Amino acid sequence: MKKDTHVKTRIVQFDVMPGRPRINTDRMLKAIRDARTDGVALLVFPEMAIPGYLLGDLWEQQAFLRQCEACGEEIRKASDGLTVVFGNVAMDWLKRNEDGRVRKYNALFVADHGRFIGPEQSPYPFCIKALMPNYRQFDDSRHFFDLRKLAFERDEAIDHFLTPVNASCAVLGCILCEDAWDPDYALSPLGRLSQHQDIELFINASASPFTFNKNHKRNRVFSAHARQLRRPLIYVNHTGIQNNGKTVFTFDGASCVYDAHGHAVRCPSAFDSQVLTLDIPRAPDTAFAPPETPHHDGVDDLCDALCYGISRFLSSCGIHKVVIGASGGIDSAVVAALFRLVLPPENLLLVNMPSRYNSATTRDLAADLAQRLDVPYVSIPIEDSVALTHRQIDGLRLTCPSLPAGLTLRLSDFMLENVQARDRSSRILAALAAAFVGGFTCNANKSELTVGYSTLYGDLGGFLAPIGDLWKGDVYALARHLNATTYGREVIPEGSITVVPSAELSPQQDVDKGLGDPLIYPYHDRLFESWVEWWNRATPEDILEWYIAGELEQRLHLPMPIKDIFPEAKAFIADLERWWNQYQGIGLAKRIQAPPVLAVKRRAFGFDHRESQMGAGYTDSYLNLKAKLLN
16 A cells, blocks of 8 residues: 555644543543544654653552553554554563562553554564653653663663654654753664664654753754754653652643754644644655744743743642732742732732831832732731740740759840741741632742742741742843733832842841842852752852952853952852852751742752752862962
């Protein structure tokens, strides 16, 4: 039978619900019915489309695995009349993983007219993921047996298993997500597959979380792959949100098809369930997509990811109402503006909690924000309750047999700053959220989280840190974007953008006198970013080497000369060690107890940035450099 010159193909970018195989399978079955009606020959779903991807140790429950397997059988039976490619967990119940549990594979199944077909020489009727990401949030090697291990176990060359799948519609080269991101691996699955000249179409099924500007890199990589292969390449990805307990990830989809010249045809919308249907030519080296200008993510993409993540997280937690502590500053204003985009006004409550140290300026800004957003607002002063705590604790005398002279407790001014912060969150916000039948937010940004510039059980409380992956400079940029573009009017008062950032917990933080946070955000943002987000993360040793060499401004992309901030080396070193000690010390202890962070950047706090409490350390080289510089 002569094959058509084109393959009518549909890729399905859909909201994969983690840990809900029945919901996902029902959606896939409907898509199969629609595809059959529309005469589609090849239907492609993402990686782990049935179980979801970030599931923690749910992978250890055999009842869950059996349901995923049964759902896969439903897809096979429904594939009569077309070819369906989908990701699922695959089990070999007679073998074990290296942890002693049942053998599991991250697999790509090809259901071809009612039967599963695998690579030509595979012992299984499915394709097995070869490269297991084991960095950032990924934990594949914890749960799955990979193709490289299988080849070793069976004493076969891996090329024996990296072979085409001969489907009715076309000869397919099937890989999973990381298998196309291979520069740092000793194996290139795509390269091995490309040796088979009869492959007509390559498929990469992925479960790839949104990270700012990652799509630009992926477009470069996949476009180059398609050009080198001289074949079309399908990329299909999840939408929705998934998490690993401490970090919440959005999935934007961004699915597309690359032609043999590397040009891309995209699904219409990110962060939305979409299908893309097109006729893919069989002839190699055939162009069918117009050239496209590469997209670099901007503030609008960050805004979209945050709003999408907030909306989906609220839905997954069953939270319909939210209380936000509105200080009058930039962070709480941006959080309020974001939540107002996803909640009706009556489901959002802003509260200002002034003490004697809060200026009329910020109080008025908080009230103005609520009016501009058209949401309920209340002011609840904390002066009396803080004074009560002070009376109850300060001067309290403790006695016991081992303390014959007794012990008197004192609350210092610094301790009273934290008492204020805890009174706001642990008392007022928690009680208001209960009365409002909702939750309350954590308004901390990434700069503050890095060095623990927040109060444990105080402003670090809340059910979600929606801007916890944004540096302070990102928060300012987002505020401008929300006013100018998203809302098209000034919903965040200009005063909240221009007022000096301040916790307003003492006379030394009087915003009307220009007094505020000890962080110099343009500099400290870039410094902290080098510690947290760089792939090869910087340390004080690197920072001091660049400072001595006069390269610090260039390395950190600083907007000002470092000597404008620290005229002398002694002050520079004192500041560097202050914040490094905080980052590795009390800041880390606080992050462990912080709310989940909504991830949008290269490395978010939580299980995307894995840390051990060891205290701050310095290399011998750093200490030698410091001694030479100061002497």
